[in-house]
Amino acid sequence: MLSSVLPREKAFGGSPVECVDKISVTEHGQAERRFEQIIGNSPALESVLSSVKRVAPTDSTVLILGETGTGKELIARAIHKLSSRAGRPFIKVNCAAIPLDLLESELFGHEKGAFTGAIAQKLGRFEMADSGTLFLDEIGDLPLALQPKLLRVLQEQEFERLGSGRTHHINVRLAAATHRDLNTMVRRNEFRSDLYYRLNVFPIALPPLRERREDVEQLVLHFVDIYSRRMNKEIRHIPRETLDAFAAYSWPGNIRELQNLVERAVILSNDGIFPNPLPIEDEHSMGTATRSLGTFTDSQRALIQRALENTGWVIGGPHGAAARLGLKRTTLITKMRKLGISRPTFEDDQDDLLDRNSREQFGQTAID
């Protein structure tokens, strides 16, 4: 799609963009593709991937830590795929999404009649994951009451279904993930220390996207490619200013947020131009997203200023600053007023500028 329409350097604001596939060379000099779904080559991500490669072939429990949307599940799946269990089941349970009274039976299963409503026997996720990997997402939300039973199954690889005295033996590798600070939870007696130590055998901390901004551009290209194919829409140009704005944004929702914004932008795109979907119109709506509102405002001002300088202060038209920023001409003008951006003037330019401003009010191409 994307790359078949225009050469990459032309489509993406004039600068060459690195290939998204990660290729590594084996000892025998053969190119080997790995982590194909995991985009980015920042040092922070590379360090995570080298931990993944190191721990995957072992059977050790892995604890994946990181903010929401940083790719914890993706990493858990990569560990499974690179392990000897790859052909076996990968079963996921989100501990935060299942009510306490159902979670125990979800994990360990139950016999018919074990409790009101248990009308049939049910296999638990541990049994389903037998010989494979069980991924316990949001492990920090596992109720204290269930923690001893999890500890036992991790240590002994055995458990009983609810309503049964029969012990089942299983062979499950555990990957657990959380955005919570388990250490603090242990200190507050909200998480059992023995379980924490058992889980914390091999921790992998995923950095938030704002700490690996080098990956933003590749991620944008990756998701533009995916969504443009999916929606059968051609994206021929991503303005450099939009990529810069993406790189400057704080990404509180990390890669999931980026993915969703790219999807929105592809939906909204017209004439093959990728619009800027970042919420720059209403800074206050970003709430906690940007605690450093001043910094975000500054970066918007700098982006707009740069676009204007690069276009010789032409706002409208296909080569104007508005198009480069992926904004409507009127939106950019409003934004410039709000940020107090105006063309630098010299005294004998004043009349000319007044004339241009009045033309602008009548909807003609502004400041050209």
Ligand SMILES: Nc1ncnc2c1ncn2[C@@H]1O[C@H](COP(=O)(O)OP(=O)(O)OP(=O)(O)O)[C@@H](O)[C@H]1O
């Ligand atoms: N490096 C990456 N390359 C490509 N896609 C990624 C990358 N990291 C995350 N994603 C994508 O971002 C989305 C969120 O990732 P994932 O669900 O793994 O995050 P998470 O940390 O488990 O989130 P949560 O804590 O909310 O469960 C997924 O669609 C995933 O495929």
